[in-house]
Amino acid sequence: VLETFPDSQVDIILKSGFETLPIPHRGEIILFDKNKDSAGKFGKSLRHKNYDCFYVLPPSFSSAWMAFQSKIPKRIGYAGEYRSFLLTSAKKHEIRPGSQHLLKEYLGLLSNDLDMGNYAPRLEVKHDWVKEQLDSCAFKIPEKFVVFTPGAIYGPSKQWPVEHFRELGKQLHKAFGYTILLLGTIDDVESGTKIAHNNDWIHNYCGKTTLAQLLAILTKAQLLVGNDSGSMHLMAALQRPQIAVFGSTSPTWTGPINANA
Template identity: 35%
Template sequence: MIMAQSLFITLKNSEPDCHIDVLAPAWSLALLARMPQVAKAIAMPLTHGQFGLIDRIRLGKQLRPENYDKAIVLPNSWKSALIPFFAHIPVRSGYVGECRRSLLNDARKLDKALLTMTVQRFVALGLPPNAPLPPEIPTPAIVIGQDRQQAVADKFKLKPAAKILALCPGAEYGPAKRWPAQYFAEIARKKIAQGWQIWLFGSGNDNDIAMQINNETNGLCTDFTGRTSLAEAVDLMSLVDTVVSNDSGLMHVAAALDKKIIAVYGSSDPRFTPPLNAKARVISLNLACAPCFKRACPLYPAGHKDNTRCLTGIKPAGVLDLIDA
């Protein structure tokens, strides 16, 4: 959704008066509410992977009175093109995939060698079919007002220090994207000694790794994992100075908040989904086996000294150097 904002900005740059509504999963509405290009967010009533043909037809018919001129379908699935088709939207753009040419009347062929990044593929769909590629990529920019910052600080009874470091130690994808907890803890100890506050971000699934980091820092980190909504996490992150993160959704949020980021990459490819921020610094060993895009290390079993060495080989000292640079 953060990368999709580059598409929204592109559309507004070409047609400043265009009205953009976004049909998206309910969890992402907090992000859309912080994107000034979006006029209205519509919650998708179906969960990921759910077919729901009748529900898709019904929603398409409900959208007909909106009289949309164009639909841009970002997912490549057949079912994702059904709602714009049944909404009778006259121009329906998307990439060819899953035999859906009959549902799209502006079907584009995706050249993965030319459009190597996900965000490039999104932005290209907002341009004419004959536009030169790869396109220029506008930087995503989430807008957080001072009222939201104050409200979230009041709720969690915060007294922010002069310097705040956010650590995002989780990654829903799997262990091959998670830098070791003890490495995050070492970063935290060093910065605490220098007077920084350390805030831990993540979902409830990251409670254990956050607890380990906090245990190794004598409980001196503020742990927000599992305690916030996505909206609150975004507003809290707008208050920090620097972010150290795995390749995760929160990394992209931090980039859109224009934070200094040190992004740690293991099994994934920083050329495919990089943080879209000029301040971001990516650290990766670029091993011969990477990127493998596996959820767990395919070469060595858990517990082996070389398991996820693409991550364990990235030492805290290098990350600290980038924080201080």
């Protein structure tokens, strides 16, 4: 979008909480908190900004409803979920949804000729920002370490069994002497406790970092091993070594775009 409209202001709508990440942008970051505003109400709040075009990336009905309520003249997204009438340009999928990478689908809203390899997600992570985040952590990271992220939304169907993480941790420590850091949300604390049990080289920091701190830690890790989750995509955006474990979801659709994966 930035290349297509080089002279235009391009604002981004983010879910509240993601604004702490160093996301490259040109324009304003507008936060949407679903706990405070409905999609329709939030859309109405955009009317006074006089936008010309709204690219609707999520495939949900509510996202298209948000765009419709904004009354922005051009509302572009994919058809489906009974939302075509809400969009001024409801594009049909040329191939079955999920049979190509999600990034390719997004790029298709602009042009089918765009090469996905040229537009892999990136994060602008600077040394001072990383240092600030690490200094704010409640713990100090070791010089060399591997990160495990055992959690994933939608539960066990997307999660590698904790026993496998535990065994892999033992093997990595035996072979390379690595310390293992377990990272995730408060919901992952129990899994982390099971993985770390009786292994003093495994440290369970699930629920003890902010999203920004987690990203900063990933910039220093030798490797990330995790499920199809947000941390997987963060490591991919850093282009650092990672192993992504897929269960019920498809790597064809949401796999990391990372030459080091």
